[in-house]
Amino acid sequence: MNLQQLRYVVATAEHRTMTDAARSLYIAQPALSRAIRDLERELGMTLFARSGRGVVVTAQGRRVVKLAKEALDAVREIEALANHSRSAEKELRIASTPGLEPGLAGRLLHAYSEKNPAVRVHVMRCDGRDGVVSAVRDQRADLGLTDLPVPTDLISHPLERQEVVLISPPGLDLPDTVPVARLNGMRLILPAKGSARRREFDQMFIKHGVRPVAACETDDRGTWLAQVRAGVGSLLWYRGVAEQAVRAGLVVRPLNPPIRRVIAIVHARRRLPVAVQDFLALAEKGIAA
Structure with a gap:
């Protein structure tokens, strides 16, 4: 048992659904469910009873949740001393x-x-x-x-709020300001499938009704500009890296409508x-x- 598992227990008890608890913890729902099951197996007790799409805290679970909150409070006090x-x-x-x-x-x-x-x-x-x-x-x-x-x-x-721009290799036939619709079918360098960042990209694409082509899927950000420079595809990234991209010989274009985070x-x-x-x-x- 560790502090992360205690945080998982408290979040699940507070949100009453694995989906909402996982979202609040910024982890995948299957990972949270697996962690809770592992902890229940380790403790030899059932903390949550599954009920429809949610969960109900058991009698034993309520005691564990109370102790978990006290333990996390104690950890925060220790951290305050260190701070x-x-x-x-x-x-x-x-x-x-x-x-x-x-x-x-x-x-x-x-x-x-x-x-x-x-x-x-x-x-x-x-x-x-x-x-x-x-x-x-x-x-x-x-x-x-x-x-x-x-x-x-x-x-x-x-x-x-920082603007998201399109970073492309030179020579692409694109207007100075790229309509978001032009991302449809465009080869893009994207975060790895299943990652939180990739889910955000996919939601953004759904919102704007576009389906880019995943030319490369990686979470290794250190290689992204090199991949663009090699002509693998274009990249959606913050304007804050525009200067770095221009120095690398790449072309930076704003999007229309603007996308900001x-x-x-x-x-x-x-x-x-x-x-x-x-x-x-x-x-x-x-x-x-």
């Missing part, structure tokens, strides 16, 4: 996705460092939103910089060190604009 210790050392650790680090993160950190020169700032580059969420949850980072949505056990502070600072539900609070206050005053 207080780090605060005394004037340290700030921020996890960021690769696409946001050079732009938005850079602007925020420059403004923060000017006002707080005594604070040591460490930026951790994570592999996408899931990596940022994991770093914040595991206490490897005080704050995370990523796009939304994030699991409901984290608190988010929206900063700005909300970028936010996220953190766990706990008391934050002073250095972290100062960073949040600075960001919320609009210095990132």
Whole structure:
């Protein structure tokens, strides 16, 4: 038994359906169901009775849920002590996705460092939103910089809406502003099937009634621009990486209608060190604009 399993139990009890609980935890529903079954088998008791499309907490389950909440509260208190210790050392650790680090993160950190020169700032580059969420949850980072949505056990502070652009190899016969309808049948480099990011892309395509061709499916973001440069396909990514793409000899085009995502600072539900609070206050005053 581990803390992650306790979080799963509490979320399932609070949401009363595996689907809603999995969504709040930002994991796949089958993975949550499997984790709950494994825990029930390990404990030798039934925590949830399946009822139609939802679940009902059993008598034993109610006791376990109560203890799980107490255990998670105790962990948060211990984390607060650690945060207080780090605060005394004037340290700030921020996890960021690769696409946001050079732009938005850079602007925020420059403004923060000017006002707080005594604070040591460490930026951790994570592999996408899931990596940022994991770093914040595991206490490897005080704050995370990523796009939304994030699991409901984290608190988010929206900063700005960032535009999604089309990054293509040179020579493609496309207008300067690409109608979203032109994505239909276009060869695109996409996240791997089954990943949270891929599900978001697929939902976006359904919303706009387009069906691109998956020229490459990978979560290795470090290879995406190289794949475009090799002519494998085009890429949908944030304008924040446009400068990097142009330097690589690629063509960046906006979409019509524009597609934008909300970028936010996220953190766990706990008391934050002073250095972290100062960073949040600075960001919320609009210095990132």
